[in-house]
Amino acid sequence: MNLFERRSTAPPVEHIQHIKQWVNDLLSLGDDVPVSISQLRCHEPDCPPVETVISVMTQPTQTYKIHRSAAEVNYDAVAAALSSSAQ
């Protein structure tokens, strides 16, 4: 993980809100379940440089990863990630 690499462009906030809404809809989450979206530099070998992490705050937190920048995440990518096992 390169802490000193310049942060990639921040994703548009409206798009982040869309991603959260897709997660809510796909998992039929109630309004009381927080969802967080983080865009991170991936540190695993052979991994694209940027990934989007979806954290669904149940206890314990369910985490899903998409190997794209947040701006590139679309509904199908979210659906595919959520249908795989949570990490």
Added chain:
Amino acid sequence: MVSSAVPVTVLTGYLGAGKTTLLNQILTHEHGKKVAVIVNEFGEVGIDNQLVIDADEEIFEMNNGCICCTVRGDLIRIIGNLMRRRDQFDHLVIETTGLADPAPVIQTFFVDEEIQAQLDLDAVVTVVDAQHVEAHWDSEEVQEQIAFADVILLNKTDLVEPDKLKELEQKMRAMNALVKIHHTQHCEIGMDSVLGVKAFDLKRALEIDPEFLGEDAHEHDDSVYSRSIVEAGAVNLDKLNTWMTNLLETHGPNIFRMKGILNVENEDQRFVFQGVHMIFDGAPDRNWKPTETRKNEMVFIGRDLDEMNLQDSFKACLV
């Protein structure tokens, strides 16, 4: 349409220290700001014509593979809703409970992209009861609330002898070398001292008493203390990245906060950074001035810092 980020103040302090007194002052003072507040004890706050929202502290562990941290999930939800009324407020204050660890609140503002885009942490303001704090001094809560503070209001000073106040202040500075301490009665303080502090602004990465920087390690009485590093020379960025990454992965829970300015090999810009546990936030800053002595300065606040071999391991990153 308002497009700038909302500044956020985190208000913390032990039971009975005066948080609610300060909060009511913020809400009633004529400072020209419209303040929204998220509280845990709804009934005590004046609510006329103010945005006051009740919250339950819901803490979640997040581990995305790179960073492991705790966040306030309820804040993510509440703030998401609150921002739909963005035009109704200029500043957000989040009051924690008396026994709260400030870290989850702070970390919440660094992990979620929606929150990062719309809000900026301004400062952690801790109210300390000068008369009673010593009875709880060794508690984790008090240690954390002092260690994470950017501003401390040492309150109820009218009830404590000056020598004792001086002693308390010295103890707090030994724990937190970065904090600004104000003596108050009834939390009466100029609003500029608690709102618009910009403590998390990277351009203000390291404002510290020069007497503290670079001195030999102070004796410390508390489990939480501060250590500084000052080294001339330039750092190799790859070595620094390896060191810092390992340091945060291994000792992140014991590093409460850190701030620094680095002189990077082959770079004319200073590099400034700050961190909270495993969360690291850094960026290039202004150019070094021709008249400036280029050097590296860092301050760490946490537990067991002397076991981390900070000085020697940083020196190994120099070219």
